[in-house]
Amino acid sequence: GAGVSQSPSNKVTEKGKDVELRCDPISGHTALYWYRQSLGQGLEFLIYFQGNSAPDKSGLPSDRFSAERTGGSVSTLTIQRTQQEDSAVYLCASSFASGRTPDTQYFGPGTRLTVL
Amino acid sequence: AQTVTQSQPEMSVQEAETVTLSCTYDTSENNYYLFWYKQPPSRQMILVIRQEAYKQQNATENRFSVNFQKAAKSFSLKISDSQLGDTAMYFCAFMRAQKLVFGQGTRLTINP
Numbered sequence: 001g002a003g004v005s006q007s008p009s010n011k012v013t014e015k016g017k018d019v020e021l022r023c024d025p026i027s028g029h030t031a032l033y034w035y036r037q038s039l040g041q042g043l044e045f046l047i048y049f050q051g052n053s054a055p056d057k058s059g060l061p062s063d064r065f066s067a068e069r070t071g072g073s074v075s076t077l078t079i080q081r082t083q084q085e086d087s088a089v090y091l092c093a094s095s096f097a098s099g100r101t102p103d104t105q106y107f108g109p110g111t112r113l114t115v116l
Numbered sequence: 117a118q119t120v121t122q123s124q125p126e127m128s129v130q131e132a133e134t135v136t137l138s139c140t141y142d143t144s145e146n147n148y149y150l151f152w153y154k155q156p157p158s159r160q161m162i163l164v165i166r167q168e169a170y171k172q173q174n175a176t177e178n179r180f181s182v183n184f185q186k187a188a189k190s191f192s193l194k195i196s197d198s199q200l201g202d203t204a205m206y207f208c209a210f211m212r213a214q215k216l217v218f219g220q221g222t223r224l225t226i227n228p
Contacts, residue, residue, distance in 0.1 A: 031214065043207065043218035050214065059215070089159060097214055104151070105216060107161035 002026070004108035006092050012114045013082055021077045021111045025094030032075050033095075033105060034067060038088035046090075049075065050097055082115045089113070120210050122219035129198055130227050136183075137193045137222045139208030145169075149211040152182070152193045155221075156204040164206070167191065198226045 005024040013019050025032050034046040045059040049069040060066070064083075069075040079086055089112050093105040119142045129135045141150070152164040167175045167184050174182050179196045195202055203226045208219040 033215070035216070042220050043216075045215045045217070048214060056213075056215070091161060093161075095214075104163055104166060106163070107153075109158065109160045112159075 004092055004094050004106055006090075006108040006111050008111060009109065010112045010114075012116065014116050015084060016081055018078065018080045019082055019113065021079075021090050021113070023075045023077070023092030023094075023108060025073060025075070025092070026106055029094035029096050029106075030072070031095045031097035031103075031105075032069055033093040034075070034077050035091045035093065036061075036088045037091055037110070041088075043091075046077070079113075082113075084115050087113055087115045120208055120217055120219035122206075122208055122222050124222045125220070126223045126225070128225040128227060131198060131200060133198055134194065134196050135198055135224065137195075137206050137208075137224065139191045139193070139219055141189050141191065141208070141210050143189070143210065143212070145212065150182075150184070150191045151209040151211065151216070152180070152191075153207045153209060153218075154202075154204045155207065156201075161207070165193065195224075200226050200228060202226050 007022045030051050032049045037043045047067045048056040064080045067077045089110040091110045093107045095103040095105045097103045121140045123138050148169045150167045154162045154164050165175050165177045165180050174184050181194045183192045205221045205223050207221045209216045
């Protein structure tokens, strides 16, 4: 079946602009995750959605970052007033997490964000 | 807090050789999950192998196997009969509360 998809593949923006990154999880997966991969910080957890529960936002680096998941499927990560340090690859993953037993996370191809 | 350390930034071996990638982690928990992911130049993170800490038997997946030493908090990945397609970044990861904590990665190059 189809894997996790993300769009756009690449995004170049100017400092101060807002950007939206999209993630389509694997059909039937109840959990969705966003991670950021940057040269200086490596791979970092950003936010986690599980079913209808309140998201775990503990990894968001600032209040310029937000995410939502509509209808328990597609997710959008929004970065407001982008800064050059936001330049990174943003990875989305999904899993069929039961909440009791951790399940394997399957990743999308990522969105490379470049802030000029 | 959990930390994951990969002490080998880069490794290079010849095709068909066996290579071992190191990973150590720090946790006070007893039950947890460990993963190795591969990231080729295409950027897609691909699961290589997974280990549950409560299982004493080391996980294997075809040419990939792990040496899990719980007391030493070590989780190394062995790739046998390495192939050109194994060239990639390899990340060790610890899972807690459904979130993955990654090491810094090892860049593995398989030479023809």
